Amino acid sequence: MRHAFVLAALPLALAACGGSSSSKSQTGSQQSAATPVAFVRQAAQKTSQTTSEHVDMTAATAVQGQAVKITGAGDFDNAKHAGSLSVHAAIQGIDLQIDEVLAGTTLYMKSPFFAATLPKGKTWLKLDLKKAAKAQGIDFDSLISQDPSRNFTELQASSDATKVGDETIGGVATAHYRGHIDVSKLPQGAKIQQATGVKYGPYDVWVGRDDGYVHRLRTSYSYAAAGQHQSATLTMNFSDFGNAVTVNIPSAADAADVSTKSVGSLGG
Numbered sequence: 001m002r003h004a005f006v007l008a009a010l011p012l013a014l015a016a017c018g019g020s021s022s023s024k025s026q027t028g029s030q031q032s033a034a035t036p037v038a039f040v041r042q043a044a045q046k047t048s049q050t051t052s053e054h055v056d057m058t059a060a061t062a063v064q065g066q067a068v069k070i071t072g073a074g075d076f077d078n079a080k081h082a083g084s085l086s087v088h089a090a091i092q093g094i095d096l097q098i099d100e101v102l103a104g105t106t107l108y109m110k111s112p113f114f115a116a117t118l119p120k121g122k123t124w125l126k127l128d129l130k131k132a133a134k135a136q137g138i139d140f141d142s143l144i145s146q147d148p149s150r151n152f153t154e155l156q157a158s159s160d161a162t163k164v165g166d167e168t169i170g171g172v173a174t175a176h177y178r179g180h181i182d183v184s185k186l187p188q189g190a191k192i193q194q195a196t197g198v199k200y201g202p203y204d205v206w207v208g209r210d211d212g213y214v215h216r217l218r219t220s221y222s223y224a225a226a227g228q229h230q231s232a233t234l235t236m237n238f239s240d241f242g243n244a245v246t247v248n249i250p251s252a253a254d255a256a257d258v259s260t261k262s263v264g265s266l267g268g
Contacts (some may be wrong), residue, residue, distance in 0.1 A: 127258055
C-alpha cells in the first residue's frame with residue numbers, strides 16, 4: 001500500500017500552479033478564430049496566471065494488481081507556490097486518508113497510516129522534492145519556475161488538439177478538446193522521461209466558453225514504479241479562480257524530514 005501514498009502525493013505537486021506574467025486569452029467568439037491547439041495553449045496560459053484556484057481531483061490506478069481510487073480537494077496560492085490538499089485513497093476496502101501541504105519545493109504529508117513510524121512528537125512527514133529530483137539529474141528549480149505551471153505547461157506542449165463538443169462543467173458552459181502532449185517540448189522532458197519512464201496518453205480539457213479558464217483537465221499516463229509498469233488517469237476540476245487562500249505550513253517541530261530517505265521505505 002505504500003505505493004498508493006506515493007501516487008496520492010503526486011497530484012498536489014502537479015496541481016500547484018504558478019507564474020505571474022501577463023497575457024491575453026481568447027474567449028467567446030474568439031474561439032472560432034483560433035485553431036483548437038492554439039486555443040488550448042492560450043487557455044492553459046491564462047489559467048496559470050490566476051492568483052489562486054480550488055481543485056477537486058480523482059485518480060484511478062492499479063497497485064500490485066489492486067485497483068486504487070484516489071479523491072481529493074484543496075486550494076492553491078499560485079504566487080507563493082503553496083497549497084493544501086486532503087486526499088482519500090481506497091484500496092483493498094481500506095480508506096487511507098492523507099493531508100498534504102506544498103510549500104515551494106517542499107511537500108508535507110500527514111496520515112494515520114504512517115503515524116506510528118514517525119519520531120516522537122512529530123505528526124508530519126517532510127519531503128524536499130528538489131533533492132529527490134536532483135538525485136535523478138533533474139533541475140527541479142527550472143520546473144517550478146516555469147509559467148505556466150506543470151499541468152498547464154503540459155497543455156502548452158500540445159502537438160495537436162481536436163474539439164470534441166460543448167459541455168457544462170460545474171454550471172459553466174465549456175468547450176471540450178482532446179489532444180496529445182509532445183514530451184520533447186516540456187522543460188527537461190527527456191530527462192524526466194528517462195528517469196521515470198513516463199508515457200503520456202491523450203488528454204481531455206474543458207475550457208470555459210466565456211471566461212477562457214481551464215475548468216477540467218483529464219490526463220492519462222504510464223510509468224515505472226517499484227520495478228512494475230503502472231498506469232493512471234487523473235481528472236482535475238478547477239474553480240473559484242482568484243479567491244483568497246490560506247495555507248498553514250507545518251512547523252519544523254512537527255515535521256520529520258525524510259528527504260534523504262527512500263519514499264518507498266515509508267509505510268507498510
